[in-house]
Amino acid sequence: MTFKSFHPPVRTLMGPGPSDVNPRVLAAMSRPTIGHLDPVFVDMMDEMKGLLQYAFQTRNALTLPVSAPGSAGMETCFVNLVQPGDTVVVCANGVFGGRMKENVERCGATPVMVEDEWGKPVDPQKLEDALKAHPQASTVAFVHAETSTGACSDVKTLTDIAHRHGCLVIVDSVTGLGGVELRVDDWGVDAIYSGSQKCLSCTPGLSPVSFNEAAVERIKSRKHKVQSWFLDLSLVMGYWGGGTKRAYHHTAPINALYALHESLVVLQEEGLENAWARHRAQHEALKAGLDTMGLSMIVAPEHRLPQLNAVKVPAGVDEAAVRKLLLDEFNLEIGAGLGPLAGKVWRIGLMGYGANRKNVLFCLGALETALVAQGADIVPGRAVAAARAVYGA
Amino acid sequence: MTFKSFHPPVRTLMGPGPSDVNPRVLAAMSRPTIGHLDPVFVDMMDEMKGLLQYAFQTRNALTLPVSAPGSAGMETCFVNLVQPGDTVVVCANGVFGGRMKENVERCGATPVMVEDEWGKPVDPQKLEDALKAHPQASTVAFVHAETSTGACSDVKTLTDIAHRHGCLVIVDSVTGLGGVELRVDDWGVDAIYSGSQKCLSCTPGLSPVSFNEAAVERIKSRKHKVQSWFLDLSLVMGYWGGGTKRAYHHTAPINALYALHESLVVLQEEGLENAWARHRAQHEALKAGLDTMGLSMIVAPEHRLPQLNAVKVPAGVDEAAVRKLLLDEFNLEIGAGLGPLAGKVWRIGLMGYGANRKNVLFCLGALETALVAQGADIVPGRAVAAARAVYGA
Structure with missing residues (x-):
């Protein structure tokens, strides 16, 4: 068997890590x-x-x-x-x-x-x-x-x-x-x-x-x-x-x-406090978008990490099919649940360089598409609009 | 303290590893x-x-x-x-x-x-x-x-x-x-x-x-x-x-x-046997050049690794000064001796991508220069000529 050079696809990494690399x-x-x-x-x-x-x-x-x-x-x-x-x-x-x-x-x-x-x-x-x-x-x-x-x-x-x-x-x-x-x-x-x-x-x-x-x-x-x-x-x-x-x-x-x-x-260069604030701000925007889709987090607000969002999979939705669609059609990776949370949550990472507006808006739009494909009752576009509102747009 | 991006010099790595990277x-x-x-x-x-x-x-x-x-x-x-x-x-x-x-x-x-x-x-x-x-x-x-x-x-x-x-x-x-x-x-x-x-x-x-x-x-x-x-x-x-x-x-x-x-x-792509033969051939050329400088190896010929040449430091030569000159003036790294061989040998690597004519000829020429600077009785150019003869040039 002979092998050739490996050329990976360009993914957007919004799982539990590795995150998007600068x-x-x-x-x-x-x-x-x-x-x-x-x-x-x-x-x-x-x-x-x-x-x-x-x-x-x-x-x-x-x-x-x-x-x-x-x-x-x-x-x-x-x-x-x-x-x-x-x-x-x-x-x-x-x-x-x-x-x-x-x-x-x-x-x-x-x-x-x-x-x-x-x-x-x-x-x-x-x-x-x-x-x-x-x-x-x-x-x-x-x-x-x-x-x-x-x-x-x-x-x-x-x-x-x-x-x-x-x-x-x-x-x-x-x-x-x-x-x-x-x-x-x-x-x-x-x-x-x-x-x-x-x-x-x-x-x-x-x-x-x-x-x-x-x-x-x-x-x-x-x-x-x-x-x-x-x-x-x-x-x-x-x-x-x-x-x-x-x-x-x-x-x-x-x-x-x-x-x-x-x-x-x-x-x-960014400053540590600024980086912490940026993670928080992107999390708030993501959260606003997820709310419009009726998606909730498993962690109470006061204990939530902005960089790792464990989102409950709604009843009747095939969680693996959603991840597969995101990967295949959007080159977007989000994470699955582990242990007792397997099949019950998605893990959406907003980490470091990946904690930015582009990723938040892209992820929300892709997730809307994937949930609509699963028959969810969602009005496409609302999640992105809600996130933009948080940004003050 | 603030730090800037790190830009390493371009070295030729002919020590015990890391070797020159393809x-x-x-x-x-x-x-x-x-x-x-x-x-x-x-x-x-x-x-x-x-x-x-x-x-x-x-x-x-x-x-x-x-x-x-x-x-x-x-x-x-x-x-x-x-x-x-x-x-x-x-x-x-x-x-x-x-x-x-x-x-x-x-x-x-x-x-x-x-x-x-x-x-x-x-x-x-x-x-x-x-x-x-x-x-x-x-x-x-x-x-x-x-x-x-x-x-x-x-x-x-x-x-x-x-x-x-x-x-x-x-x-x-x-x-x-x-x-x-x-x-x-x-x-x-x-x-x-x-x-x-x-x-x-x-x-x-x-x-x-x-x-x-x-x-x-x-x-x-x-x-x-x-x-x-x-x-x-x-x-x-x-x-x-x-x-x-x-x-x-x-x-x-x-x-x-x-x-x-x-x-x-x-x-x-090269083929394993071809790679082994290339290491051997480059070693022979290096060896011919070192011979002209009166430099010898510590390992008997039949047990010698072509990719790692432990060369005896001649009497009266400051081994660290030679390595420093090679690094500072030629951006060429060769290795020092370890343990009981510290101060007594240089280790010249001919490994992988680095086992090539350019590295051999460059190293021999640089080493001639460094030894002349140490007062050794060497005719510059002979080592390179001897190596070229091995190549059939």
Whole structure:
């Protein structure tokens, strides 16, 4: 069998990520590869750290992109901060809490689960109760922005509770970073991981992480070696640790890092608060359009992530057929539901570069068409008009 | 602090990798991002498997690119095939054998080291002796193509010995794949990992791996869960396992996979045997040029990798100053020595797209200049002439 060059179609990516990539990021990605110990590259790594510190709103020295997707960023946090025999309270209100549990178990530690309904934020009272019942717990893990549901949890409140009980926190903000308020230092977050392919509008494959002094102290005082050589921060820091002397650990994904650097430069140019406001504004317009079609969200307004809209599939509508029509006829990708929400919701992403008027209006128009094709009682054009009204047009 | 877009210099990469990237690969990398569950992307994944099977010369169904650099490919092999309490014979003749030992220990297993001098291939007799002395061993791990020294070990002979003693083999061919003969099925290799950034001329960040039926059987019969969630092949296969139904495991690094696909298409167009012959021919030309400068290799001719030339630094020459001059004045990167070879060798890579006449002649001319600047007694132009003679010019 012989194969030819691959030429992907041009899609509009409005699912749970990867999101639409900024053309500046794609251009950066194809710049000439240089060596991972090249002095020019090392300077770029220092800039990367500064840019990530800005995005996370932190001064943490241990702030870097893990050379693999968000799942590896998650694993970096767990394998470095959790040791065999530890007890870790894991708050689960969607897919990613369950994945954290898997990580805890594979570290030889015991997870204590705090469960909330999918679509709800983590309940601080349940966390408080769990920590009272398990005073031996050393760590609390929870998701800031649940990609599977679109629910936003209160990072500061949960972190305060964990700290009062002597625990460090591990926070998943894969979908949060760059899209919604996140203040790592002000909120006291000990360890956090994110992903390149959501609100940073970069290509998938990298996972920004940040660790504060308390987390670094814990890593330094470990009794067991970190079970992963690749993700062992005591080794990774020999390369990412700053200064002109960098020790080879692994070959960094050079071009992917060019892309992440560019996406963070774009974020800095816009300003973090402006980016958060833009996500909110586009969400309001999308919401207004969805309202006209009688479509509602599964998350209550006060806990909703603007960048991830989990929309209930109306009775009698074939959710997969709608997604297929959008993909085939509009080159538009929206996401399906996961786990207990499979078949029950669509997930419409408004992330980073993709959180713009064109995408909102295009998506609403396409969705109207798809629902009419399903026999829904919709007047085409009303959704787009409602969104335009929000924009003040 | 504000940062601007990063524009790297245009280097010629003739170190131990990353190697010069084919412009077709860079172009592929910047094509539009699509979703990791897009049906068009899933078709590309199937092609990727076929292309990797060709490169590895295998029919192994479990052949895929790990979504992270070669170090993660190494870890994928160890964490899936080794369990706590196992004994693993590790052959070390350079940096990467030592890294394998770390992996074995972090799996809770016991490494038995078979040491050979850096620059020598693995000695089959020493492996035989170690297996006789440690009949409980379940696995043998060794490096096909040692990037730190340029020594090529005899994969078939070592694999036969391991199998006679009832062991599976894990083979590191990060620098081997695409540059020198490698026949996974004919040689009976059980598990192998490589990297994208060496003789495949792709950007760094991905690690092709392949596992035969015996390896898959061992994975299926594990008593302990794989300690890494991210690298657990029983989960990864839900996504890469073929068929139209793909389960989300992690978000694949879409654009990096475009790049690897293109690099493998280029390899298939050339033909694997032709690529091996090209590496050999360019090595012969480089060697002829180095001879005229009185420069010699640390590896004996019969064990030399054409793609990685470890050249002895002559007495009285400042090796770092030579590399700095090459980088600053010629934008040419060659590699330094690692471990016991630090300061004693340069590593000149002729990998993939970079194994061409232009690079060989350019490198020889630049090296002449740098050595003359160091006061060496060299007649400029002779090295280039000697290389041209090899080409039959």
